[in-house]
Amino acid sequence: MVDILIGQYLAGSSALHRTDARVKIILLILYAALLFMIKKPLSYAIFAAFTAALTMTGGIGFKTVMKSIKPLRWIIIFTAAVNLFFTKGEAFFSVWKIAIAAEGIDLAVKMTVRLLCLITASSLLTLTTPPMRLTDAVESLLSPLARLKVPVRELAMMMSITLRFIPVLAEEADRIIKAQTARGADFGSGGIIRRAKSLVPVMLPLFISAFKRAEDLAAAMDARCFISGAARTKLCENRLTPLDARAGAVFVVFAAAVMAAELW
Amino acid sequence: MIKTENVSFSYSDGEQVLKNINLAIEKGSFAAIIGCNGSGKSTAAKHFNALLLPKSGAVYVKGIDTRDEKRLFEIRSAAGMVFQNPDNQMVAAIVEDEVAFAPENLGLERNEIRRRVDESLRAVGMEEYALKSSAHLSGGQKQRVAVAAALAMEPECLILDESTAMLDPRGRAELMKTIKKLNRGNNLTVILITHYMDEAAQADRVIVMDGGEIVMDGTPRAVFSDVEKIRSLGLDVPQAAEIAYELGLNGALTVDECVNAIDGLLGGARR
Amino acid sequence: MIKIENLNYAYKTGAKNQNQALVDINLEIADNSLTALIGHTGSGKSTLIRHLNGLIKPDSGKIFIDGTEITDPKTDLRRVRFDVGLVFQYPEQQLFAETVYKDIAFGPENMKLGADEVRRRVYEAAEMVGLSEKSLEKSPFELSGGQKRRAAIAGVLAMKPKNLIMDEPAAGLDPRGRDGIFALIKRLHKSGMTILFTSHSMEDAAKTAERVIVMDKGKIFAEGSVGEIFARGGELRKIGLDTPQVTRIADKLRDMGYDIPPVYTTAQMTDAVKKIIGGTNG
Incomplete structure (x- = not known):
């Protein structure tokens, strides 16, 4: 039996489920951008903690998260290995002919945390958003492009x-x-x-x-009367609620904490 | 409700699939179409909602010629269709999104979509599953959702194109119960295309197709009592009808009818 | 002979739905027998048959094919697969080669047989399933639905397995196609093969098999000759299997006080009724 989690949705009613899909997509993009700017270990710790907290808020089990990480495990291991062995610097210790630099360990750990956070956060988006809402959100966010004749x-x-x-x-x-x-x-x-x-x-x-x-x-x-290109109506339109404002606020606090850690 | 006049159809390779079909399906009736693979029954069904247009002759749905492109929505909304493979006909991953698909295409108001989704799911007894992922449903449940998805267009007629073929006996029974209820209770016209004779026996009318033509048309009792002819077409009759036929007791169609007929034959020869 | 001892298997799909797919299965399938495996979707029958050529490995328990333990990690499973042919549900969906001939040859070629032997086997298998020599040069996609199914079955037969296992061999076919497949199964059985097929339909089992195994919720619910199993019609209906109309008719007549033996084909039923008529007259 195959068990693929890509694009799978787990029904629920948590705050994460109820947040507008567009808000979730935008925040995920900001999250990813921020994740690739940080350098300090403390920032990584904050990221990991925040991601764990989000997972719990969404009521998503540890096993489910592991399932979404599993198919990508080789990429994670490969990235870590590349960083570990090919980062130049002062030898921290060496086994036989292979010298491992302290910088290598540092980078390998950071890259691993980075990838784990990113995979988890992206899975949270698909796990807590019904696919139709997700596509509606993408459609809505990309709608300015429709003016450029993008279908x-x-x-x-x-x-x-x-x-x-x-x-x-x-x-x-x-x-x-x-x-x-x-x-x-x-x-x-x-x-x-x-x-x-x-x-x-x-x-x-x-x-x-x-x-x-x-x-x-x-x-x-x-x-069922589908005509490509014809205007359709929607059963549930993505609509902003006070919850979305709160989601935004939580993210701002989180981002501020990360920045503070970076500048400290 | 649906009327065909001298309909013929052939695919581009020239093979004639339908020959001069004349058929009128009455509103509120429950008709089964049976026939071997390649008899043209599915091709005929696809003419009833303008998925295919006749090469010659005409098809009318609620009096509208199916070639009238401007009224395509009216035609397709009037004649909803459920297909064979439950997985292949689902657009959405969530049950209620699936049912909402047709009304969304029709450009209905949100409240109206909501009403239709709820009513359609209730009509097939799947309202508890509205927010569930369709991937976790059984085959029978998936096909009931597909029925609801068609009902959301508020059709007058429901066409089931071998919709029971991929289900297990439990799923088949479930779907048959649902469509019989819709036919009796909601006065929905039902056209059931099937390989299963016991399902056809539950209809008011059985149409038998062979080689692109209608070769028999009548009540299940009349059609299935002609055992020789049905067999010569490569079809079966329900076992009850077969036993009755072998014993020279024509006209029995169901288990109970067959039991009564045998009881009559044997008289009082009980233990 | 196929022998299964204390087999257990659970699907590994996360902690949430650890539904045990197979529970403590013990079975023996005798050489040259023709057995139907009956049960609902989800009763575990498809999972069980996939164990029989090592496509799925059990969590615990042993499986022996002609004395070889295939659950032993040292056993060469590819060899096992040539002895236990497995025809999947809708096997025509696995056709892939440019010609029917090449598709049927896929199995024997994987066995690394010589070109002459492969050729011989392809022709033999095609003849067994009733495909003409002319159709061997066609693309499999030009064949009709029933022919495609036969071609796919020939692809397994060409490996000359001693045991043939088929998952829902008649699924989706019209009555004529169904009759054709079951006639083929009977022919193969006569030629000396051991055959096990799964089905939802009690009617197909009654018409074709010698023995019947009924599965329910991952367990063996009942096992016996066709007659023995159909004598338990009430129990089968309780677990939601539909017994053929003929069995129901016989049960009702018996309840009314008629002397009807357990029957499961229409011919047996008419014979039984005729015998009663004969009895009263004479």
Whole structure:
């Protein structure tokens, strides 16, 4: 069984769930910008604590967070390793021929915390925002671009459908891999070309299935009066509430604390 | 409600899929269309809501010619459709967003969308799941949501295009119960395309298609009592009808009817 | 022979829904038997059959195929997979090659057989499922729905497995297609294969299988010959399985006091009624 968390939503009614999606997106962008400007260990600590507090506010369990981090673990480990081994500086200690610099340890830890915070915070956005609200928010935030003839509405619709079909296709891929394995397919051995070739029996059925699904979906959308480019109304429009002001205020306090730590 | 006049259809490769179909579906009726793969039943269904347009002849939905592009919304809102694969027809990840999709496309006011979403979900008994993710629903529940999503257009007719084919027996029973309730209680016209004879037996009318033509059309009792013909078309009859036929007791369609007929035949030969 | 001992398996999807998928399964599938595995979606039948060629590894318990313990980490699972052919639900969705021939050849080629042997097997498998030589040169996507399914099944048969396991082999087919698949299953069984297939439908099991295993909520609910299982119609209905109309008709007649033995096909039913008529006349 595959278990993919990308774009998955966990229903709830926490303050984090109720905050306007547009506010959440903007704050996430600011959060990420701030995260890449800080240098002091204290700032990292504040970031980690704030992210943990947000997770708890959203009622998201530790296990769920781990699940969203897991698929990206190799990137985290790789980044940490690169920083650890390739940062030049005074040798802190050395094992055999490999010298590890104090700066390397410092950078590796910081990069890891940075990535963990960023992944967690982005997952919080998708975990606490229904996909439709998310796409509506993206559509709303990008609406100025519509004047430049960018098909914002269609892009938003595509994004929401993509999010919706990721788990479906992941499960399908898992099933096809199992089915071809049952026919003796071997995905794990041989050179790059052999391996790439061994993926054909998986990728081709997967593409065919994706096209079939797309066709079905198009018919189902047509049958419900969808016309590309036509104006639509919304069941729930993103609307700002006092809660959003409070969310903004919390973020300002947090940002101020980080700045203070940096300047101290 | 829906009327076809000499409808013929062929795909671009030239193979004729529908030949001269004449059919009138009455308002409030429950019609089943059965036939083998390739008999043209799904192609016919797609003509009922202008997903396909006839190559010759005409289809009228509520008196509107389906070729009238300006009235496309009216046609499609009048004839809602539920498809085969529950996963492939869902646009949204959350149940109520799914049901809201059609009214949003129709450009309705927010309060009206809300009302329709709530009413449609209630009509299929899924109101408790409004805010749930559809990924965690069973097959039968997903198809009920798909029915609600069509009902949100307030259609007069619901077309189910092999919507039970991918469900397990429990899911099928669930969906059949829902559409029968909508047909009886809300006077919704239902057109059910199916491979399952026991489902067709529950309709008021069974239309049998073969090779793009309508070859039988009548009450389930009349259609399924012609066991030889049904078999020659590569179809089944419900077991109750088959047993009755084998014993020379024509006309039994359900378990109870068959039991009564056998009881009559055996007279008092009880233990 | 397939033997399962104390098998347990739970899905690993986070702490929230640790639903035990299989609980303490003990089973024996005899050589050259034809068994139907019946149960609801979520009863665990698909999970169980995926254990039988090592696609899923159990949390605890052992599985033996012809005496080899496949749950032993040292066992070469690829070899096991050539002995236990597994046909997935909607197998036609896994077709991928340019021609039907190449698709059927995929399994034997993975077995590293010689070109002549592969060729022989492809033709043999195609003949078994009733695909013409002409269709072997076609693209699998040009075939009709029923033919596609047959081509996909041939792809597994070409590995010449001793045991064939099929997940919902008739799902989504029309009555003619369904009859065709079950006729094929009976043919394969006659040729000496051990066959296990899953189904939602008690009717399909009654028409095709010799033995029936009923699963409910990850456990074996009942096991026995078709006759034994259908004699327990009431229990099956209680766990929500729909018994065929014929069984219900027989049950009702019996309740009314008629001497009807447990029956599960329409032919048996008409015979039983005719026997009573014969009895009263004579």
